[in-house]
Amino acid sequence: MAELDPLIHADARLRVMSVLNTLGPRNSVSFPKLREILSMTAGNLSTHLRKLEDAGYISQTKVIEGRSPATYLGITATGMAAFDTYKKQLMELL
Amino acid sequence: MNSIPAPDQPLDPRAALASITAAETSTRKSIGPNVAVLYFVWAAAYLLGYGLLQGSTAGWLPLPFASALLIGAVILLAAIVFSAWAGIRSGRQIRGDSRFAGMAYGMSWMAGFTTLAVFSIALFTLLPDAEPETTGWLINAVAIMIVAIMYMAGAAIFHDKPMFVLGACFAVVNIAGLLAGPTLFMAIFALAGPVLLGAAGILALIMARLPAIPEAE
Numbered sequence: 001m002a003e004l005d006p007l008i009h010a011d012a013r014l015r016v017m018s019v020l021n022t023l024g025p026r027n028s029v030s031f032p033k034l035r036e037i038l039s040m041t042a043g044n045l046s047t048h049l050r051k052l053e054d055a056g057y058i059s060q061t062k063v064i065e066g067r068s069p070a071t072y073l074g075i076t077a078t079g080m081a082a083f084d085t086y087k088k089q090l091m092e093l094l
Numbered sequence: 095m096n097s098i099p100a101p102d103q104p105l106d107p108r109a110a111l112a113s114i115t116a117a118e119t120s121t122r123k124s125i126g127p128n129v130a131v132l133y134f135v136w137a138a139a140y141l142l143g144y145g146l147l148q149g150s151t152a153g154w155l156p157l158p159f160a161s162a163l164l165i166g167a168v169i170l171l172a173a174i175v176f177s178a179w180a181g182i183r184s185g186r187q188i189r190g191d192s193r194f195a196g197m198a199y200g201m202s203w204m205a206g207f208t209t210l211a212v213f214s215i216a217l218f219t220l221l222p223d224a225e226p227e228t229t230g231w232l233i234n235a236v237a238i239m240i241v242a243i244m245y246m247a248g249a250a251i252f253h254d255k256p257m258f259v260l261g262a263c264f265a266v267v268n269i270a271g272l273l274a275g276p277t278l279f280m281a282i283f284a285l286a287g288p289v290l291l292g293a294a295g296i297l298a299l300i301m302a303r304l305p306a307i308p309e310a311e
Binding site: 011015018019022024026032036061087091093 | 105116124
């Protein structure tokens with residue numbers, strides 16, 4: 001039995017990955033909207049996003065909306081594959 | 095609010111699965127309009143609109159049919175505006191395919207009903223001597239045809255099986271209403287419209303009743 005991916009197997013990051021995986025690889029969500037969905041503080045969310053981005057599981061896109069900069073987050077192909085593997089392993093444990 | 099990240103907590107597999115389910119549910123709720131509310135708004139619009147038309151056609155409401163048709167059109171427009179507002183509001187802060195799908199679907203509704211408005215004017219102009227009840231009946235049958243097709247197509251876009259069933263029911267009831275004639279058509283939709291949409295709203299509420307996301311660590 002392979003060990004569950006420690007990067008995903010932590011409550012906050014698991015929920016971040018679940019949200020982005022639900023949106024799929026062809027959609028992205030703004031940072032404030034993601035915060036709202038997850039009920040997380042900006043600092044806490046940023047920390048977990050950085051870890052996931054460093055692993056190549058998620059990607060960030062900076063855009064200008066109106067006159068304000070905005071950050072959008074989406075899952076990568078690597079992230080989707082990792083999440084899929086994680087879910088399969090989780091189901092095997094249950 | 096404390097923004098110091100908590101240390102990573104090891105998760106029990108069952109808790110992890112519950113977390114995934116809750117996050118998926120919250121996401122779906124956040125990126126789309128409240129479907130149940132939309133169904134209930136439309137149920138009310140059908141009850142009022144077709145109730146007025148049926149009352150005017152059957153004679154239990156002291157209102158000329160043309161006036162009932164006009165009030166019905168205003169109710170329809172109000173429901174369309176509400177639906178459009180709900181759709182636009184829910185699509186904010188999401189980029190990509192789902193946003194485009196929602197926008198294209200909303201614009202398809204607009205295109206259908208704009209065409210219907212022009213079709214209605216053309217029909218009244220072309221058939222000035224026809225009974226308003228007959229003209230109104232045909233216009234409403236076209237309106238319901240648009241609704242049925244849009245629900246069925248929407249089900250394909252959003253992978254929503256209850257929506258497909260709702261659209262199919264509207265198509266069947268519309269055919270029945272066309273065969274039944276103007277007076278019965280209004281009665282059928284004054285009852286079937288709110289019942290079908292109300293049932294869809296209740297089903298949407300039941301399907302949405304899943305555990306909420308717990309507060310983040």
